[in-house]
Amino acid sequence: MKTPTSKHLRETENRHLTPGLQNFAILADRAMKKGRGSKLWDVEGREYIDLIGGIGVNALGHCHPKYVARLKQQLDELTIGSFTTEVRVELLELLAKVLPKHLSRVQLYSGGSEAVEAALRLAKSHTKKWEFLSFWGAFHGKTMGTMALMGSTAKQGLGPFPPGNISAPFANCYRCPFKLKYPSCGMLCAEFTRDTIKQQSSGALAAIIVEPMQGTAGNIPPPKEWLSAIASIAKEFGALLICDEMITGFGRTGTMFASPEVGVEADIMTLGKGVASGFPLSMLACRAEIADAKPFAIPSGSSSSYGGNPLAAAAALASIQTIVDEKLVENSRAQGEIFLARLQKWKSQFDFIGDVRGKGLFLAMELVKDHTTKTPIAKEKTESLFKAGVEKGVLAMTYAASVRFQPALSINAEELNRGLDLLEETLREWQI
Numbered sequence: 001m002k003t004p005t006s007k008h009l010r011e012t013e014n015r016h017l018t019p020g021l022q023n024f025a026i027l028a029d030r031a032m033k034k035g036r037g038s039k040l041w042d043v044e045g046r047e048y049i050d051l052i053g054g055i056g057v058n059a060l061g062h063c064h065p066k067y068v069a070r071l072k073q074q075l076d077e078l079t080i081g082s083f084t085t086e087v088r089v090e091l092l093e094l095l096a097k098v099l100p101k102h103l104s105r106v107q108l109y110s111g112g113s114e115a116v117e118a119a120l121r122l123a124k125s126h127t128k129k130w131e132f133l134s135f136w137g138a139f140h141g142k143t144m145g146t147m148a149l150m151g152s153t154a155k156q157g158l159g160p161f162p163p164g165n166i167s168a169p170f171a172n173c174y175r176c177p178f179k180l181k182y183p184s185c186g187m188l189c190a191e192f193t194r195d196t197i198k199q200q201s202s203g204a205l206a207a208i209i210v211e212p213m214q215g216t217a218g219n220i221p222p223p224k225e226w227l228s229a230i231a232s233i234a235k236e237f238g239a240l241l242i243c244d245e246m247i248t249g250f251g252r253t254g255t256m257f258a259s260p261e262v263g264v265e266a267d268i269m270t271l272g273k274g275v276a277s278g279f280p281l282s283m284l285a286c287r288a289e290i291a292d293a294k295p296f297a298i299p300s301g302s303s304s305s306y307g308g309n310p311l312a313a314a315a316a317l318a319s320i321q322t323i324v325d326e327k328l329v330e331n332s333r334a335q336g337e338i339f340l341a342r343l344q345k346w347k348s349q350f351d352f353i354g355d356v357r358g359k360g361l362f363l364a365m366e367l368v369k370d371h372t373t374k375t376p377i378a379k380e381k382t383e384s385l386f387k388a389g390v391e392k393g394v395l396a397m398t399y400a401a402s403v404r405f406q407p408a409l410s411i412n413a414e415e416l417n418r419g420l421d422l423l424e425e426t427l428r429e430w431q432i
């Protein structure tokens, strides 16, 4: 039989799937066949350097041999069910070694939104309160509860959402809502968060939920003291602090987790993406003293059909063990520095790059019309940049003015340099 073409597969798929696939998959308009490390090949055999990395899912690189072997072994043994298994116990013991020590209880799920929903249930169960504060630009998922926390226009047309949500500006210094400059701003945004709670809460704040560095909003690290200021505010109001480390966790930002790095102890941490390198596994980790709260803790209260099933547990075990054994956190930091240095060079060369930022392999640049007004470059233009990159053989989220990069934590110098060279070539030839 003839190998199907990208065109044929895309057209056939489009007849069945609802619209709304991830934007880069629509714009790339290619069907992928094979992946190794940070390289992908489409069905026509064209090679791509993957700087998207499944938006932070790809920790080990595509089809890492240890990951493949562990999953194959598990497929032959047992795949379904919530019973205790040796593999899940092994995973939990490994998690106990890598998680911050105070987060000694975990529960396993299969999607990010599901883990965040569980964190909200746990916070309500423990505090007996029901309000949540989230941040402008926040993304915590697409279920109704998590969309209520969303700080963007993406939720428009989908309300009403559960009541009790309050929001305050994130410390996005490049686009400071107060038009101030850090550090002379004195972190007014944190003060404003405190005032927002005073003005808007009915006195029932269960938790503040925060991405230690915002992902969907454009891979934005806040100033280093901001998160601890937010943690103190949560304490002041008797609320828990939920750090949503779905994307920043497991080495993405050059440290195992982002919140402990700035001295913050979350009460609950939500994790996913890179934890199982592509297998749908997510989780929450919490302090032992809150884990027993009911109704979260009653039998079947915190569980789900797929969470921690043997196959998922094997994937997470192989992923985390390999992150540790192959020093991928260190690699994320080292390759991230090289990547950021290149972005900084581009910023000095190209007028349309207004800002570059990031930590580890969690990086971004902002495409603007000019440095003074910081007006974002129009969507059609950025989409043309993405498509030009695809033609050259580099996959990067350049289709929005806020460009995000999160390649596999395992990316090596050859893959990274090739990807960056292709991207630089694309930027040079781009007509804005």
Ligand SMILES: Cc1ncc(COP(=O)(O)O)c(C=O)c1O
Pocket (backbone or CB within 6 Å): 111, 112, 113, 114, 116, 139, 140, 141, 142, 211, 215, 216, 244, 245, 246, 247, 272
């Ligand atoms: C910080 C954060 N939380 C939650 C989610 C939702 O995860 P999922 O898409 O697996 O539901 C995401 C996804 O991008 C995320 O970045």
